[in-house]
Amino acid sequence: MHLRHLAVTDFRSWEQAELDLEPGATVLVGPNGVGKTNLVEAAGYLATLGSHRVASDAPLIRRGAERAVVRGAVVHHGRELHVELEITAGRANRARVNRAPVSRPRDVLGILRTVLFAPEDLALVRGDPGERRRFLDELLTIRHPRYAGVRSDYDRVLRQRSALLKTARGGRADLSTLDVWDGHLARTGAALLAGRLELVAAIAGPAAEAFAEVAPTSDPIALRYRSSVALQEGHLHATTRHDGGLPATNAAELEPLLLDELARVRRQEVERGVCLVGPHRDDLDLMLGPGPAKGYASHGESWAIALSLRLASYRLLCADDVEPVLILDDVFAELDTRRRRALADVARRAEQVLITAAVDEDVPEGLAGTRLAVSGGSVAHSTRTGSSGARQ
Ligand SMILES: Nc1ncnc2c1ncn2[C@@H]1O[C@H](COP(=O)(O)OP(=O)(O)OP(=O)(O)O)[C@@H](O)[C@H]1O
Ligand SMILES: [Mg+2]
Numbered sequence: 112m113h114l115r116h117l118a119v120t121d122f123r124s125w126e127q128a129e130l131d132l133e134p135g136a137t138v139l140v141g142p143n144g145v146g147k148t149n150l151v152e153a154a155g156y157l158a159t160l161g162s163h164r165v166a167s168d169a170p171l172i173r174r175g176a177e178r179a180v181v182r183g184a185v186v187h188h189g190r191e192l193h194v195e196l197e198i199t200a201g202r203a204n205r206a207r208v209n210r211a212p213v214s215r216p217r218d219v220l221g222i223l224r225t226v227l228f229a230p231e232d233l234a235l236v237r238g239d240p241g242e243r244r245r246f247l248d249e250l251l252t253i254r255h256p257r258y259a260g261v262r263s264d265y266d267r268v269l270r271q272r273s274a275l276l277k278t279a280r281g282g283r284a285d286l287s288t289l290d291v292w293d294g295h296l297a298r299t300g301a302a303l304l305a306g307r308l309e310l311v312a313a314i315a316g317p318a319a320e321a322f323a324e325v326a327p328t329s330d331p332i333a334l335r336y337r338s339s340v341a342l343q344e345g346h347l348h349a350t351t352r353h354d355g356g357l358p359a360t361n362a363a364e365l366e367p368l369l370l371d372e373l374a375r376v377r378r379q380e381v382e383r384g385v386c387l388v389g390p391h392r393d394d395l396d397l398m399l400g401p402g403p404a405k406g407y408a409s410h411g412e413s414w415a416i417a418l419s420l421r422l423a424s425y426r427l428l429c430a431d432d433v434e435p436v437l438i439l440d441d442v443f444a445e446l447d448t449r450r451r452r453a454l455a456d457v458a459r460r461a462e463q464v465l466i467t468a469a470v471d472e473d474v475p476e477g478l479a480g481t482r483l484a485v486s487g488g489s490v491a492h493s494t495r496t497g498s499s500g501a502r503q
Contacts, residue, residue: 112185112186112187112188112223112436112462113132113133113134113186113187113436113463114154114157114184114185114186114223114436114463114465115131115132115184115185115186115191116129116130116131116132116183117129117130117150117153117181117182117183118130118180118182118183119149119150119153119179119180119181119182120179120180121173121177121178121179121180122149122153122171122172122173122179122180122181123146123149123152123153123171123173123179124146124149125146125149125173125488126173126488128146128150128490130150130483130490132463133463133481134462134463135463135464135480135481136458136459136461136464136466136478136479136480136481137463137465137466137480137481138466138468138471138481138482138483139151139465139467139483139485140467140468140470140471140474140482140483140485140493141469141484141485142469142486145485145486145487146485146488147468148164148229148440148441148467150490151227151440151465151467152164153181154183154223154225154438155225156181156198157181157185157196157219157225158220158224158253158435159220159225159249159252159253160216160217160219160220161249163229163231163440164229164231168198168200168204169201171198172198172199172200177200178198178200179197180196181195181196181198182195182196183223187222187433192208192209192222193207193208193209193210194207194208194223195207195208196216196219203216204216206219208222217256217259217260217263220252220253220256220259221253223436224253224428224435225253225435225436225437225438226421226424226425226428226438227438227440228421228437228439228440228442228454229438229439229442230440230441230442230445232417232418232420233413233414233417235397235416235417235420236397236404236408236413236416236417237405240393240394240395243394243395244391244395246395246420247307247395248307250310250314251306251310253428253435254428254431255306258303261299261306262303264299265299265302265303265391268292268295268296268299268300269296269389269391271292272289272293272386273385275288275289276381276384276385276386279384280381280382280383280384286381293370293374296369296373296388297366297367297369297370298362298366300365300389301363301365301366301368301369303390304338304340304365304369304393305360305361305362305365307336307390307393308336309360311334311335311336311395314334314420314423314427315333315334317422317426317427318332318334318419318420318423319332319333319419320423321418321422321423322415322416322419324453325415325418325419325422325449325450325453325454326411326412326415326419326449326450327449329399329400329412329415330399330400330401332398332399333398334395334396334397335395335396335398336393336395336396337393337394337396338390338393339372339388339389339390340365340368340389369388369389372388373388397416399412404416411447414446414450418442418450418454422453422454422457425437425461434462436461436462436463436464436465437458437461437463437465438464438466439454439464439465439466439467440466440467441467441469441473442454443455443466443468443474443475444468451475452475455475455477455478458478459478464478466478
């Protein structure tokens with residue numbers, strides 16, 4: 112698929128910007144701070160309803176404006192769909208598809224698919240478990256949009272159950288109500304957990320292969336899902352198998368495991384007033400050789416692991432028969448020659464790749480494509496030597 116048109120209003124630093132885009136490579140070049148990343152962030156938002164830089168929507172709205180609007184025209188199998196999102200701080204966002212309102216913004220998920228690699232991805236390796244859970248859930252939702260519903264159901268149940276545990280802690284709650292919420296948590300949690308386990312099984316092999324290509328002299332990496340539920344050993348180790356297979360770990364099997372675990376920790380939960388079991392406590396362990404990457408991998412290796420996770424995401428989505436738009440935000444400058452080459456190889460073959468860079472020299476020579484010069488509030492076609500064309 113490709114994004115044919117991107118338009119933003121009051122998004123980040125942009126009062127207004129419109130870009131006509133084509134398949135192949137498009138490089139946005141311009142000095143630091145002119146709004147290059149803001150534009151690709153908008154494209155990523157259309158695909159995921161989230162930003163790769165911030166957890167909340169408020170910073171996406173231009174200072175002083177009430178709402179931001181992002182519009183995109185997406186071409187897939189010769190068919191064009193228009194998506195429009197209105198982002199309002201503190202209120203539910205609104206979405207339109209082909210100019211008709213849809214009931215929930217998440218109904219647009221799946222129309223545009225992107226894989227975005229950015230400097231922030233270092234946090235996938237070095238950051239808190241929440242970063243890796245977000246990586247898994249975002250990819251899960253891009254592959255299977257129905258998981259957006261599963262995620263939001265789970266979050267709602269978790270909020271309500273956590274609130275109940277807090278009151279229980281003060282001795283003011285009816286514990287039989289907690290049983291009901293245990294049931295809800297186990298049901299929605301099992302659905303999310305099953306999705307994540309299936310995803311980790313599918314991506315573990317491609318990630319290890321990508322890492323071996325970009326960092327052949329380092330120890331191999333392995334991915335392992337660590338659950339707050341005592342899964343059988345077989346389940347855990349199967350996630351590193353390269354054939355992508357996992358012994359039938361479906362939601363129906365996981366639900367009773369979650370329920371048992373909730374019963375086991377009930378007293379502790381009431382004492383502490385927090386929900387101790389469920390996918391919100393899990394992590395994706397990234398192993399480098401014999402131990403964890405976190406705390407041990409070098410800066411370059413950490414980068415290579417993050418890159419491998421994104422390359423694997425890209426390959427997985429391609430294997431699903433929907434080639435996503437690849438977005439590379441300011442990443443070439445950070446990579447050594449081998450990694451640049453590996454990434455440039457993938458980018459060159461991609462149906463569409465959007466790249467941001469501060470200077471031309473950061474973009475590998477072989478990645479010639481459309482060059483857009485971004486400067487104080489405008490985007491213009493230009494050539495590598497710097498001559499500019501029409502304003503958009
Ligand atoms: N909500 C907002 N309202 C107004 N301006 C904003 C908002 N959010 C970010 N900005 C501004 O956008 C600019 C950063 O834009 P962006 O991150 O796209 O730059 P960039 O061109 O990618 O730069 P670099 O080359 O350094 O990565 C900053 O000047 C920042 O102050
Ligand atoms: Mg940037």
